Amino acid sequence: MADRRLEGLALKVGPLGEHDRLLTLLSDQVGVIRLAVPGARKPKSSLAGAVPLTQLELQVVGRRGLPRVRQLRVQHNFGAVGQRLETLAGAQALAELCMGLVEDDDPLNGLLDAVVIHLERLEAISRGPDDGSLALASSVQACVHLLAIGGYGLPLQSCCRSGAPLIPPIGQWDWRCSLIADEGIAIGSQPGAAVQLNPSELALLQRLPRAELPRRQDGELMGPQAVWLRLLAVVECWIRCHLPRPVRSLGMLREALVLPTGGDAERS
Template identity: 60%
Template sequence: MSSERYLEGLVLKVGPLGETDRLISLLSDEEGLTRLAVPGARRPRSKMAAALPLTFLKLQVVGRTGLNRVRQLKVLKSFGKLGLKLETLSAAQALTDLSMMLVAHNDPVPGLLSTLLMHLERLEALSRISPFEQESTLASSVQSCLHLLALGGYGIPIQSCCKTGKPLDPPLGDWAWRCSFLPEEGFVIGALPGAAVQLNPSELALLQILPRPNLPFRKNGELLGPKKVWLRLLSVIQYWIKAHLNRNIKALSMLQTSVIEEDEKN
């Protein structure tokens, strides 16, 4: 590896290093997840102070072995405005936490960075809408997690029964039909006692279209699915991450709690 190289990446995590430096975890297409030292980043008015979470940077990096250092940086995009709303901040934090679980050090996942940036831009756009669209933020979080999990090799099987292999073809309009979610395996046709989550035909159909690039909207511009359905789909995501990555993402729980509390107020 050359002693000097250039990287473009998103800062996922920041911590203190020594008295005035920062330690950042950077997601890039070239190197996956990389830990870098940013000298003097905690000094007042330092040129390196822009090395902050949710900032897309171009970096000049030096070092051959051990902890490499950032010599220069340029801000390409800051997602700091996501912090204006608790929901968008929680959603963004959940996506960065999930990305760190999915990407190993110096082992890039093709397409993950561009997908993460796309979803952060969508969340940022939602944070500027007045009145704030809580349902869309919740739905965007579900879809983005689904996309990242698939890219990272932990996609949720939503097209076939995990027990029989039969297609999961939801019979829309048959409200007695159910499928059951088993976090270790996937979906099973039928209502199983003790299942983590049960979905009706319209809920499963909604989940099955989320791998598409865009969220599903009606012709009148309204988001498909009520808030309670998106909360149920978020639970599917949470159960799957816990079962397969052996971690809970606290930011997803914060998002869930925020949405529920706001709903109770109204």
């Protein structure tokens, strides 16, 4: 049977039999595909580079059942994100989210490139000084971007109940909007709301679809960590309601940080 060449990102790797590995790969060509990597768990195996969060170039044989990797070349290993628990949890969350967004044999245009961009950012954060806020904010923004690419973008421009524009009245600190997980964001304090946001929190959330993180004029990240934890809660609720599986690593990210999530967040 003819070989084929695949390039992609290893989202998940697990044991298969005594010496093999089961590789879950995100690829522009085929979406998410599961591959057997024969002998990858043996010492000095030429296929030992099949590890999570690694960009790979593969030679694959077989199209039915479980295709097998014949050869591989590592293009880049994002293992540096493991230097910090926050960046590792954020990177794992992106991998989990991809598996929830992409069906087998159904490529999602632009997703792989977006994931790699955000992994590069988390990799850079892992190597610098950070109290966790930058890793948290970068992970939240990455989830917002991937959800939009996957067709599950947060509706941030109009009230899901009235249709009125969602314009945060900055300075009116008694104003609230509410995340209704199966609908969107509604103006006011709504019964049964999953999360409530004040004006500055909503304004920050509305800036996340942009390419870069929101920063102040001095280059510092906008919003304190408590606010980003609240925006993380928004993303978690949306994913739980709209995707077939939760992204458990977002909980790991929350646990890696020290600030509580209860009560009103500090005004940003």
